[in-house]
Amino acid sequence: MNTAVLRTEFRLFCREPGAVFWVFLFPTLLLVILGSIPSFREADTSLGGLRPVDAYVPVAVLIALIMAGVQTLPQALTGHRERGVLRRMRLTPVRPSALLSAQMVVQGTVALGSALLALLVGRLAFGVPLPRQPGGYLLALLLAAAAALALGSVVSALSRTTKIAGAIGSAVFFPMMFCAGVWIPVREMPHAMARVVQSTPFGAAARALDQAAAGHWPGWEQLGVLAAWTILLTAGAARWFRWE
Amino acid sequence: MPTVIEVTDLRKSYGGRAVVDGVSLAVEEGEIFGILGPNGAGKTTTVECVEGLRAPDGGRVRVTGLDPVADHEKVSRVLGAQLQQSELPPKLTVREALELYASFYPDPLDRAPLAERLGLAGKLATRFGKLSGGQRQRLFIALALIGNPRVVVLDELTTGLDPRARRDTWELIEDVRDRGVTVLLVTHFMEEAQRLCDRIAVIDKGRVAALDTPAGLIRRSAGATVISFTPSAPVADHDLTALPDLASVERKDGRITLSGTDETVNAVITLLARHRITAHQLRVVDATLDDAFLDLTKEEAA
Ligand SMILES: Nc1ncnc2c1ncn2[C@@H]1O[C@H](COP(=O)(O)OP(=O)(O)OP(=O)(O)O)[C@@H](O)[C@H]1O
Ligand SMILES: [Mg+2]
Numbered sequence: 001m002n003t004a005v006l007r008t009e010f011r012l013f014c015r016e017p018g019a020v021f022w023v024f025l026f027p028t029l030l031l032v033i034l035g036s037i038p039s040f041r042e043a044d045t046s047l048g049g050l051r052p053v054d055a056y057v058p059v060a061v062l063i064a065l066i067m068a069g070v071q072t073l074p075q076a077l078t079g080h081r082e083r084g085v086l087r088r089m090r091l092t093p094v095r096p097s098a099l100l101s102a103q104m105v106v107q108g109t110v111a112l113g114s115a116l117l118a119l120l121v122g123r124l125a126f127g128v129p130l131p132r133q134p135g136g137y138l139l140a141l142l143l144a145a146a147a148a149l150a151l152g153s154v155v156s157a158l159s160r161t162t163k164i165a166g167a168i169g170s171a172v173f174f175p176m177m178f179c180a181g182v183w184i185p186v187r188e189m190p191h192a193m194a195r196v197v198q199s200t201p202f203g204a205a206a207r208a209l210d211q212a213a214a215g216h217w218p219g220w221e222q223l224g225v226l227a228a229w230t231i232l233l234t235a236g237a238a239r240w241f242r243w244e
Numbered sequence: 245m246p247t248v249i250e251v252t253d254l255r256k257s258y259g260g261r262a263v264v265d266g267v268s269l270a271v272e273e274g275e276i277f278g279i280l281g282p283n284g285a286g287k288t289t290t291v292e293c294v295e296g297l298r299a300p301d302g303g304r305v306r307v308t309g310l311d312p313v314a315d316h317e318k319v320s321r322v323l324g325a326q327l328q329q330s331e332l333p334p335k336l337t338v339r340e341a342l343e344l345y346a347s348f349y350p351d352p353l354d355r356a357p358l359a360e361r362l363g364l365a366g367k368l369a370t371r372f373g374k375l376s377g378g379q380r381q382r383l384f385i386a387l388a389l390i391g392n393p394r395v396v397v398l399d400e401l402t403t404g405l406d407p408r409a410r411r412d413t414w415e416l417i418e419d420v421r422d423r424g425v426t427v428l429l430v431t432h433f434m435e436e437a438q439r440l441c442d443r444i445a446v447i448d449k450g451r452v453a454a455l456d457t458p459a460g461l462i463r464r465s466a467g468a469t470v471i472s473f474t475p476s477a478p479v480a481d482h483d484l485t486a487l488p489d490l491a492s493v494e495r496k497d498g499r500i501t502l503s504g505t506d507e508t509v510n511a512v513i514t515l516l517a518r519h520r521i522t523a524h525q526l527r528v529v530d531a532t533l534d535d536a537f538l539d540l541t542k543e544e545a546a
Contacts (some may be wrong), residue, residue: 004347008340015335083331091295091327092348092391093320 001105002098009102012076013110019072023107024114026067027060028121035126046188054129055185057122058209062144062180062202064114068107069148070169070176074156076103078165081156087244096243104149111145132215136208140218143226144205150233151201157240179203186210198222201229245272248308248395248426249294255302256289264289265450266303276417276427278441280434282541286450287430288328291397294428295325307395321349324393326384328400328430334373338364338383341372342390349391361416362386363409377404385413389420396420397428402436414440434533444533448541458533465536467491467503471512473523474499479515487511491539503531 013019031053034040040052047055077100080086086096122128131137155172159165179186180202187210189197197203204225208218249271256264264286271277279287292298293305296312296319305312312319332341342359346352359365362382367375375383381404388396401417402410410433417440421427431437437444438458445455454461462468479500484493489505502508509528516523 002347004344008336008344011340012333012335080333083333084327084329085331085333087297088327088330088332088387090297090316091320091323091325092345093317094348095317 001101002094005094005098006102006105009076009099009106013072013106016072019075020110023064023067023072023110024117027063027114028118030063031056031060031118031122032125035122041126047185048187053122053126054213055181055187055210057118057128058206058213059181059185060118060122061115061141061209062205063177063182064111064118065145065148065205066173066176066180066202068111068114069145069152070155070172073103073107073149073152074159074165074169075162076107077153077156078159078162081242081244082161084244090243100153100241104153107152108145108149111148112141115141129213131209131213133212133217136217137212140205140208140212140223140226143223143230144201144208147201147205147226147230147233150230150237153237153241154233157237157242176200176202179206181206199225201226204229245274247271248273249277249428250306251290251294251303252305253303254290254293254300254305256286256293256298257301263450264293264300267445267447267450267452268303269445269452269455271426271428273426274421274424275442276421276429276440278437278444279428279430279447280432280437280444280537281447281453285447285541287447288399290447291325291399291428291430292327295323295397296320321391322394323397324388324391324395325397326388326399326401328403330384331380332372332383334371336372337369338372338375339368341383342368342386345387346390351392352390353392355390358386358389361412363412378406378409381405382409382413385416389416393425395426395428399430401429401431402433410436434537438533446537446540453540461540462531462533462536465531465539467535467539468531469505469509469528470501470503470531470535471509471526471528472499472501473526475516476522476524477519479519479521483515483519487515499525503535 034056035053043049043051080099086099089096089099119130123130155168156165159168179197179200186194186197186203186206198207204222208222211218247270251267251269254264254267255262267290279290281287289298293300294307294312296316299313307319308322310319342355346355359368362385364379364382364386367379372380385401388398402413405413414436417427429440441458443455443457444461446453454464456464484502487502487504487508488511489507491503494501502512
């Protein structure tokens with residue numbers, strides 16, 4: 001890891017107001033808007049006694065990861081490649097892979113920061129309890145972040161231009177949001193649908209975060225699904241990614 | 245003088261078409277070596293093989309004895325380069341770009357004097373996306389030099405620079421050479437090649453058409469001397485075509501322009517004297533590198 005490259009990539013990220021908004025602010029903003037609706041603050045029997053706002057904290061956390069993974073990461077990487085920044089970097093003693101890993105760290109850190117913000121605002125503004133199994137929560141969160149970043153690298157590997165990356169990113173974005181439970185919480189989905197959704201990275205992550213929030217260690221099945229996706233996507237990215 | 249860049253029988257094809265077809269050249273330490281050639285001749289392809297950005301299909305490339313592809317990391321520490329086409333992130337400022345690239349090298353140059361000499365001192369806080377084309381070019385020249393390299397490869401050094409910036413850049417490159425740095429320079433500007441280069445390779449259709457000093461190239465090309473005059477009486481065509489070493493004849497508005505060698509000049513003078521013709525506005529000039537270049541790369545009549 002090259003710290004000068006990391007610092008530069010972080011600066012550049014902060015200069016993109018769109019990226020900062022969608023990754024860092026939007027998930028919490030959504031939580032605040034939904035939490036301001038009175039009915040979202042009343043216990044719901046179909047959610048096992050949880051309030052909808054409780055169920056939406058893990059969703060907000062996952063939105064941050066999805067935004068960073070399939071929207072801002074591929075845009076940044078593909079942009080660097082399209083402009084020949086990666087190629088120019090090949091002329092220096094620092095490898096262009098330093099740029100790739102710096103991007104991952106920046107996007108991952110901002111997304112995790114955004115997750116933390118959502119947890120804190122949920123706790124302070126709406127009294128959503130912090131995860132009762134913090135270790136399990138953190139593990140699930142880190143695995144989900146790894147899967148999101150790996151997915152983003154695959155999107156970037158398959159996109160020759162930032163336009164294509166934007167199009168693929170959007171096409172992947174909505175199914176991922178669905179799997180994360182933005183429209184129907186994963187636990188409320190009909191059985192067959194839940195099975196399919198939980199075999200996707202964000203469906204598995206949603207379930208794992210739910211479990212850890214409720215005080216249980218996340219199921220090995222969910223963690224296994226996340227790990228498998230991360231490995232598979234990383235291998236795909238490594239195979240298909242081009243520096244120019 | 246040790247050889248710093250060695251290219252032997254370099255070959256590179258794209259889609260079955262040989263773009264570089266057996267180029268050989270050797271650049272010695274501390275010289276400025278120029279590459280001239282028409283668009284699409286294979287110049288960029290050749291120098292990018294030297295930089296290790298492209299892998300040759302055949303032949304051998306060595307930079308300070310190292311293979312630029314296999315020993316890419318070692319080569320990148322001694323070689324600085326400016327690409328014909330490149331960009332930086334639009335929101336990165338000039339200062340940040342210089343700092344970032346300086347941090348990549350163990351013993352970088354001082355940024356302030358370099359920025360000063362390239363006329364970037366007042367632009368340090370400007371973002372790359374807001375620079376003019378010439379300012380971007382200057383920044384890329386700075387980035388090529390910032391690592392204090394032993395070898396610099398410059399692909400179209402002064403394209404897009406205004407005349408003053410161009411002269412300033414030439415002085416900078418001469419200073420760099422005077423420190424013992426070896427320079428490989430691709431250019432379309434004959435004036436630049438004539439002023440800077442110790443030797444020049446003319447590349448045409450992927451091959452080296454000629455390799456010599458600028459003066460040598462001019463001397464070697466047909467029509468190294470150009471004679472023009474307005475005769476006081478008509479001169480017969482057969483008298484002109486019989487001149488020794490004649491490369492070309494041109495008549496325009498009563499004026500005759502001949503190119504050839506010193507031999508041709510002598511014979512013209514004798515011819516005119518014999519016919520008692522006065523040559524008005526007689527001019528005898530040495531051909532320029534431009535003429536030599538056009539002569540060396542002219543399309544063969546099919
Ligand atoms: N990556 C590539 N893929 C396919 N063809 C290429 C590639 N790079 C170069 N070529 C072809 O190789 C030929 C030589 O290109 P090159 O860029 O080396 O020319 P050049 O001498 O630098 O020309 P110019 O003066 O216009 O810069 C061109 O016909 C070009 O179309
Ligand atoms: Mg070129």
